[in-house]
Amino acid sequence: xxxxxxxxxxxxxxxxxxxxxxxxEIPAVSVVDLGIVRDVRREESGALVVTxxxxxSGCPATELIAAEIARAIRARxxxxxxLETRLSPAWTTDWITERGREKLSGYGIxxxxxxxxxxxxxxxxxxxxxxxxxxxxxxxxxxTSRFGSTPCKALYRCDECLEPFDYFxxx
Amino acid sequence: xxxxxxxxxxxLRLGDSALVxxxxxxxxxxxxxxxxxxxxTANTALDLIGQARMWxxxxxxxxxxxxxxxxxxxxxxxxxxxxxxxxxxxxxxxxDTIARQFYFDAWNVRALxxxxxxxxxxxxxxxxxxxKEARYHFERSADWVVRLGDGTDESRAKMQAAxxxxxxxxxxxxxADEVDRILAESGVGxxxxxxHAPWMDAVKQVLDEATLVAPAAGxxxxxxxxxxxxxxxxxxxxxxxxxxxxxxxxxx
Numbered sequence: 001x002x003x004x005x006x007x008x009x010x011x012x013x014x015x016x017x018x019x020x021x022x023x024x025e026i027p028a029v030s031v032v033d034l035g036i037v038r039d040v041r042r043e044e045s046g047a048l049v050v051t052x053x054x055x056x057s058g059c060p061a062t063e064l065i066a067a068e069i070a071r072a073i074r075a076r077x078x079x080x081x082x083l084e085t086r087l088s089p090a091w092t093t094d095w096i097t098e099r100g101r102e103k104l105s106g107y108g109i110x111x112x113x114x115x116x117x118x119x120x121x122x123x124x125x126x127x128x129x130x131x132x133x134x135x136x137x138x139x140x141x142x143x144t145s146r147f148g149s150t151p152c153k154a155l156y157r158c159d160e161c162l163e164p165f166d167y168f169x170x171x
Numbered sequence: 172x173x174x175x176x177x178x179x180x181x182x183l184r185l186g187d188s189a190l191v192x193x194x195x196x197x198x199x200x201x202x203x204x205x206x207x208x209x210x211x212t213a214n215t216a217l218d219l220i221g222q223a224r225m226w227x228x229x230x231x232x233x234x235x236x237x238x239x240x241x242x243x244x245x246x247x248x249x250x251x252x253x254x255x256x257x258x259x260x261x262x263x264x265x266x267d268t269i270a271r272q273f274y275f276d277a278w279n280v281r282a283l284x285x286x287x288x289x290x291x292x293x294x295x296x297x298x299x300x301x302x303k304e305a306r307y308h309f310e311r312s313a314d315w316v317v318r319l320g321d322g323t324d325e326s327r328a329k330m331q332a333a334x335x336x337x338x339x340x341x342x343x344x345x346x347a348d349e350v351d352r353i354l355a356e357s358g359v360g361x362x363x364x365x366x367h368a369p370w371m372d373a374v375k376q377v378l379d380e381a382t383l384v385a386p387a388a389g390x391x392x393x394x395x396x397x398x399x400x401x402x403x404x405x406x407x408x409x410x411x412x413x414x415x416x417x418x419x420x421x422x423x
Contacts, residue, residue, distance in 0.1 A: 057300055058221025087225075088296040090303055145207030146311045147214040155207060171303055 014040045014048065014073065021072045024061045025150050028107035031065055035095025038086055047080040048073060053091045055171075056151040093152075093171045104168055110134045110156065112170040131167050133158035141165075177353040178291075179233045180253060181360055183243070184350075184396050185282075186226030187254035190244055191404070192275060193219035194411050195262055204265050211311060215272070218304040225297045245415035249404045256395040257340040259404040263333065266326070269315045270333035276309035277373050278344045281366045290358035313377045320381025327382065334378065335386050342391025344370070350396075 009017075018040070019032045031037055031052075039051035050069055054062045066083045073081045093112035096104075101111035110131045128143040138160035145155040153166040172180075196216035203209035227240035238246075257275055262268045283305055286298035319330040345367040347355070354360030378385050394400065414421060 054221070054300075056218055056221065056304060057225060058217035058219070060217070087300050090300040092303075145211055146307070146314075147207075147211040149210070151214045151217055155210075169307070171307075 009076065009078070011040050011042065014050075017072055017076060018050070018069060021065075021068050024064045024068065026104070026107065026109065028103045028109075029096075029100050031069065033097045033100030033103065035091060035093075035097070035100075036065060037069070043082075045080075047082050048078055049082045049084055051084045051086050053086050055091050059151055061150075091171070093168065096168075105134050108134050108165060109153065110165060110167040112168045128154075129167070129170065131156055133161060133163065134165055135163050136161040172349055172353060174353060174357060175233060177350045178359060179230055180350045181354050182226050182230035182233060182294075183253040184255070186223045186230055186240075186243070187252045188258050188275075189219040189226065190223035191252070191254040191407065192258035192272075193217075193223060194407055195258065195260075195271075196268075198262055199268065208265075212268075215308050215311070218301075218308070222297070222301045222304070225300070229293055229297065241415075245412045249400050249408055250398045252395075252400065252404060252408070253398060254395055254400075254404075255340070255343050256392055256401055257337065257343070259395070259401060259407060260337060260340060261403055263336075264329060266319055266329040266333040267336070269312055269319065270330070270337050272308065273312040273316050273377070274337060274341050274344075274374070276305060276312045277370055277377075278341075278366065279305045280309050281369055281373075282361070285361040285366070289360070294359060316377050316383070317381040320378070320383040330381065331383050334383055338386040339390060339392050343393040343395060346391075346393055346396075348396065 015032065015037075018037050019030050021031045023029050023031055023034055023036075026034075034055070036052050036055065037050060038053050039049075041049050041051075043049055050073070052062075052066055052069065066085075070081045070083055096112065104111040110133070113129055113131060128146075130139055131141050132139050133141050133156075136158060138158055140159040141156050142159060143154060144157050144164065147153070148155040148166045152168060152171065154169050155164065156167045157164045193216040196212050196219070199212045200209065200216075203212050223244070224240050227243045231238045231240060231243055255275075257271060260267075260271055280302065283298045283302040287295055287302060289295040289298065316330060316334075319326040321327070322330075345363045347363045351360060351363050355362045375385050392401075
């Protein structure tokens with residue numbers, strides 16, 4: 001990276017850097033597009049504080065993501081970076097940006113389809129979501145497992161083109 | 172018992188139950204009946220380890236003796252664990268594992284839902300985060316109860332046997348002691364008994380759909396929340412804690 005670092009970047013500038021930090025497990029999407037970065041601010045002491053939220057509480061990528069964010073900022077010449085973790089409000093796939101959804105789809109992962117309803121519906125069982133195949137677009141798909149290669153995904157199969165694919169679960 | 176001591180005990184119960192169940196689920200890794208369920212079981216375990224970590228980290232802070240979540244997990248003996256007896260029961264066959272998970276998940280979603288309204292903001296935050304995962308776990312375990320129960324003669328017989336065998340460990344989830352009462356009074360926790368009816372409704376609904384018979388009320392085991400465990404926990408901890416016991420402070 002040869003790009004010149006400004007010593008006192010604006011918060012907007014930092015956001016734009018973070019928009020280039022890929023998720024370690026789904027590198028097609030950035031940590032900003034996934035809604036993991038919740039806040040960027042500068043403290044009076046001059047330290048840059050980035051607030052992140054974990055996707056799933058046991059997701060092994062969480063610590064790596066924090067390290068990658070700090071690294072991306074330090075690479076621009078800023079030494080004093082603090083990472084904060086925020087639990088509430090809990091991360092939801094509703095925070096995945098439109099751009100993130102398009103990229104997921106292009107990467108072969110069906111994006112989470114609907115707005116997550118909270119609270120009252122939580123104790124009710126739901127049928128598996130109807131999901132469109134990210135390859136051929138068919139809606140004739142079936143759930144093969146409620147969990148896929150990472151906690152945030154489920155395994156589906158397209159009954160039209162017969163390809164298996166990952167579905168990013170609404171959460 | 173003071174409020175801080177009670178809160179510490181309470182957090183251990185939540186954290187240890189998640190941790191011990193996660194460890195049990197991890198025992199399936201690499202040898203579950205099908206690869207999809209191998210992954211699902213490991214992912215459920217991962218969620219529970221994450222939840223255990225949040226509860227135990229907070230427990231360590233409340234205790235104030237400098238123990239972090241790792242020390243609490245790896246350097247306590249069985250009698251210091253506060254998990255419910257249900258979660259330390261062995262994996263058995265796949266139906267046994269599913270029955271244990273189903274009973275626990277049906278309780279866990281309701282417990283976490285109640286704790287979302289805790290007067291302790293940290294408890295409320297952890298519960299709100301964990302609830303979303305627990306809900307998904309419940310959907311999966313309930314699906315399997317139905318699939319195996321309303322399945323072949325053999326799968327139905329095994330599912331019914333598992334539901335019957337573990338029943339005696341469910342009463343403890345709803346039994347209140349001094350710790351529960353102190354926390355319910357301060358609004359940090361909830362009255363465990365208040366979850367019994369909704370839990371029973373949910374369990375019966377799924378068992379009906381699965382063509383299974385709900386066990387009759389009967390003698391209920393208890394003691395885990397107070398540190399009196401079945402013999403199973405010691406063996407589980409021996410495996411889980413081996414590395415830290417053999418190589419104290421070891422890290423990678």
